[in-house]
Amino acid sequence: MTFDRSIATAVLFFFIGAAAAQDLRIGLASEPTAMDPHYHNLSPNNSLLSHLFESLVGQDERQRLTPDLAESWKAIDATTWEFKLRKNVRFHDGTPFTADDVIFSFERAPNVEGSPSSFGIYARGKTFTKVDDHTVHIKTAAPYPLMPNDVSQVFIVSRKHGQGAKTPDYNSGKAAIGTGPYKFVEYTPGNRIVMQRNDQYWGDKPAWARVVFRGIKSDPSRVAALLAGDVDLIDEVPATDMARLKKDPKLTIAQTVSNRIIYLHLDHFRDDSPFVQGKDGKPIKSPLRDVRVRRAISMAIDRDAIVSRVMEGQAIKAGQLLPEGFFGVSSKLKPVGFDPNGAKKLLAEAGVPNGFRMTIHSPNDRYPNDAKIAEAVGQMLSRIGIDTQVVTMTQGVFFRDASTGSPDKGPKFSFILVGWGSGTGEASSPLKSLLATFDRDKGMGASNRGRYSNPQVDKLINDALATNEDAKRADLLARATEMAIEDVGIIPLHYQVNTWALRRGFSYKPRTDEYTLATEVGKAN
């Protein structure tokens, strides 16, 4: 054993030469699409760019808000928020950070050419005013309690370098000047991103002098790169490899629950739901509109089996929209228990004792094991008499049809499996998008593909979104969640688990938002 190891070490040194001790090498499942922090509002981009850039408000590993470039913030009247900026912060080129940079960044963020997913949602409808060099006021037309959450999503760039700069200028590094703990060194799309420690950083100095990120999309290759010692840390560890990696004495695992829920959405708004038929194949009035049928479906699902068998333990069964500990979740809601007999009774009460026919649609390349979960659900429903056909497809087709596939540009399916990650880290995000009544002009219910609509739930959500006081807002959100879940607006299945694997001697503080941050990687000596 020791002999083996000494040979291995010798070979390692001979071939590789010792990598500098302060280098950190990270293998990422998803690469960012640009180095422009306002180009693409997507986890891989935001995660990587938070090394170079910072926001006024940060999010910790459980997505609680923390002071970042703003030292403090408060609502000074019903519609105005005041942000006090941190003093003595400098950009990587040495220019001081001031309110001008903040105003500039929020002006730039919604207007990036060709941006596939714009930061406009966080900046539009707000008026930014510089009070002095270190104070900014943000005004909205109506009270807006989510201001700090919104502000935490937009990175502050240097005005000096950002003026007129387009996305390619950031990709080349010319404009990629931020205030963050790391400085831009190299970006080769498809290959690697290299960063150097910012020795003038205002906060805690990061442990690693140089960080190399490499995109290794293929799961087995990413694991192999870690096993071979070519990278020190990988994210999105495939569930199939977990058992083996856990046993490996050369590795450590870091995991935590994710802000992403996997859930089922059912058709609430059509009597003639397109993928629901009677047992004889003839059209029937959709039983999905009856809350007892929806509840029966939820009771027929064995969430423990899905978590342990399909997800190989890499998930936590869910009873609401976000796991415990997040802002605005209900303390009363628990996962619905597995009760096939009770489910059959409910079906009988609802007038469909023999069940009916239905199709579940699911993507097969979007969430871990998505197609397999749909198959499991289909089998479980068939057991209580709802003959369920399972149709899975690639995400490009699935999301188009699920959102706008019907002849009148509405949802095409009756019963779907989807997921939702709450970027803001609080319950208004899923409530607003999944359960509020679909309303294009108000921007509500954008992903409400079942068209669930309950005026009381809408009122609670709207009240919450107009309440600046945290405790009161949390309570309103929890009550909205309880009401919508009681109604079975959606059927929660499980929360995903985020997993990182590291070489022994390294540690990682796992995060709910799936971000992989070099600043959170420690040396466990």
Next chain:
Amino acid sequence: MVFVIRRVFQSLVVVLVMSLVVFVGVHLVGDPVHILISDDMTQIEIERFIQKLGLDRPVHEQYFHFLANAARGDLGNSFVFGEPALKLILQRMPATLELAFAAFLLAIVLGIPLGMYAGLRPESPASKAIMAGSILGFSLPTFWVGLMLIMVFAVMLGWLPSTGRGDFMTWDGLRHLALPAINLALFKMALVTRLARAGTREAALQDYVKFARAKGLSPARVVLVHVLKNILVPVVTVLGLELGGLIAFSVVTETVFAWPGMGKLLIDSIQRLDRPVIVAYLVITVLMFVVINLVVDLLYSALDPRVRLKEAKA
């Protein structure tokens, strides 16, 4: 000259038809919008994005818009990266060319001698081993072989890096190149070996070889000059076509080894339905195949004086 001009014209027609097929095909496959956007976007933001990409217009309009731009040399901007599709492809081309030529070289340098040996001594155990090996090279799936190479040489032995690319023509770069090049070369090597063997066996029986031997030429000269030259025609034809394949479709190897080349870009673009990149990629691929075929035709006439390019007209 007429021959070359006609070829170029034919290829333009092929490019046009191909772009139409891909355009309509990708449109039917799905919608990139819902893959690209973040969950939090509102309906109005989504509409704004769809309009910006021009995806709200009918396909034929989008296609004519594309043609008009393409005529000016603009193949459109990637939906995902927001940069010109052509630039993205050219950026990744050196990595792919490096890998493809390394694999190509390996296939020739090892494949031809092995095949000739097996052809000259068909009954020897070594020849049988070579032929058995070539069957494996044909039939084992590339991604599996790639993973096995990583497991053995990177994970277990720790001799070579598992994935990624180093700097071009440095020691580190060559070490990174070794495994993916072998992986990519394996299939071609098996092919070349078998072609060379078949050709050698046929040539060895022909009169000119007997005559050369009778004339008292050294066996080395007979094999390395006379036989070799005669088996090259089929080998060149096949390799020419295969080189195009190596460059354009080394998708699997690039994915397994996280090699930052065009193949990886293509597969990522297909998954994200990044139509401008897919179309631009295939346009470039078609042009490349046309050029390679042209070179092969010209090489024929150099290798085999009986071939006259004018005859191709018939």
